[in-house]
Amino acid sequence: MPFSIDQALGVFPQALQLxxxxxxxxxxxxxxxxxxxxxxRDIDFKAALAAQGGQGGALPLMRTNPEHMxxxxxxxxAPVLYQVPLQPSLDGNTVNLQYNQAAFGENALxxxxxxxxxxxxxxxxxxxxxxx
Amino acid sequence: MSLYSIFNIAGSxxxxxxxxxxxxxxxxxxxxxxxxxxxxxxxxxxPVFATAxxxxxxxxxxxxxxxxxxxxxxxxxRREYSPGNPLAxxxxxxxxxxxxxxxxxxxxxxxxxxxxxxxxxxxxxxxxLLSTVQQLGK
Numbered sequence: 001m002p003f004s005i006d007q008a009l010g011v012f013p014q015a016l017q018l019x020x021x022x023x024x025x026x027x028x029x030x031x032x033x034x035x036x037x038x039x040x041r042d043i044d045f046k047a048a049l050a051a052q053g054g055q056g057g058a059l060p061l062m063r064t065n066p067e068h069m070x071x072x073x074x075x076x077x078a079p080v081l082y083q084v085p086l087q088p089s090l091d092g093n094t095v096n097l098q099y100n101q102a103a104f105g106e107n108a109l110x111x112x113x114x115x116x117x118x119x120x121x122x123x124x125x126x127x128x129x130x131x132x
Numbered sequence: 133m134s135l136y137s138i139f140n141i142a143g144s145x146x147x148x149x150x151x152x153x154x155x156x157x158x159x160x161x162x163x164x165x166x167x168x169x170x171x172x173x174x175x176x177x178x179p180v181f182a183t184a185x186x187x188x189x190x191x192x193x194x195x196x197x198x199x200x201x202x203x204x205x206x207x208x209x210r211r212e213y214s215p216g217n218p219l220a221x222x223x224x225x226x227x228x229x230x231x232x233x234x235x236x237x238x239x240x241x242x243x244x245x246x247x248x249x250x251x252x253x254x255x256x257x258x259x260x261l262l263s264t265v266q267q268l269g270k
Contacts, residue, residue, distance in 0.1 A: 020134045023260070027138040027253045028195045031145030033246055034152075035181040035197050101249065108256045112263060119267035 008125060012118045014052040018045060018078055019111040025080065026104040029095050036091035040083040040100065048078030135264075137194040138257045144184060144196030145250035151179050151199045152243040156236050163231040166212075168219045173227040176205040176236070205230055 006013075025041050032038040085094035155177045167173040184198040207230040215224030 017134075023257065024134045024138055024141065024194050027141045027257070030249050030253055031141050031148075031197050032181075032183055032195065033249065034149075034242070035183055038183055038195075097249065101252075104253060104256065108260055111260050115260075115264055115267055119270070122268070123270070 005125065009118065009121055011049065012114050012121070015049055016111065016114045016118060018043070018048055018052065019107055019114060021078060022107050023104065023111065026100050026107060029083075029100045030097065030104065032093075033095045033097050033100075034093070036093060038093050038095060040085070040095045041080050042083050042103070043078045043080060045078075052078070134194070135257055135261050138253065141194055141196045142250045142253045142257070144198060146247060146254075148179070148181055148197045148199050149243050149247040149250065151202075153240065153247070155179055155202060156240045156243060159231045159236050160233065160240075162229060163233055163236075165229050166214075166217065166219050166226040167228075168221050168226065170209060170211075170227050173209040174229040174231070175209065176207070176229065176231045177202050178205065178239075179203075207232075 022043055022045060025043060029040045029042075083094065083096070083099075086096050086099070088094045159176045162174045165174045179199045180201040180203060181197050182200045183195045185195055209230045210228045211225050212228055213224055214220055214226050217226050220226050
């Protein structure tokens with residue numbers, strides 16, 4: 001039976017990567033809360049995960065020639081979008097600090113949850129391999 | 133791991149906000165300066181922020197902040213009649229600063245809040261990275 005460790009880990013490695021990317025964007029928003037003309041950015045987490053995991057959403061790449069390389073499930077970084085400003089300020093800055101702080105905290109929690117599940121799966125695999 | 137670049141982003145935020153706090157401190161310290169001419173009078177300083185792109189991992193989506201310039205306020209300086217002052221000019225006037233203390237205090241509170249936000253981001257990221265290393269490095 002062919003067994004892929006990637007399959008055993010599920011969608012969680014990609015989710016962890018996306019959460020790290022989102023944390024980076026939200027940290028950029030918070031650091032630039034006072035920068036004139038800065039536009040707050042974010043990613044559409046659900047759509048990005050669906051595109052990277054190949055579940056629903058975007059279609060995976062197809063191989064039309066056997067010499068093509070295997071398209072990897074984990075694509076590059078997710079497309080970066082702009083947050084819809086609730087109350088843009090006169091200097092052109094669209095960072096909503098409260099929203100970004102809340103989103104950063106939530107994202108950190110999600111990251112930790114994903115990490116816990118991932119390490120649980122890894123230790124399960126390790127148990128299966130070592131037999132102890 | 134793109135979490136690492138958050139240290140750069142939040143660090144640049146900390147640096148920029150501390151420059152802002154520094155200018156507030158010098159504005160407040162010089163709020164009562166007097167000078168004998170309009171040109172020599174102290175003018176309130178204010179840093180100019182701009183986004184700074186870090187070409188690190190993560191496809192250039194990490195943007196920090198940097199201070200591009202420190203500008204002096206163009207508001208007129210106050211002229212006071214005080215013939216007894218040793219710095220007074222021939223007409224008996226001294227020139228004080230254009231520092232608005234209330235404005236500077238508000239600016240200081242805003243800068244310190246922004247500084248705290250960046251510190252929170254830093255410590256959360258540090259915890260996340262630490263637990264990543266601990267859990268996946270077992």
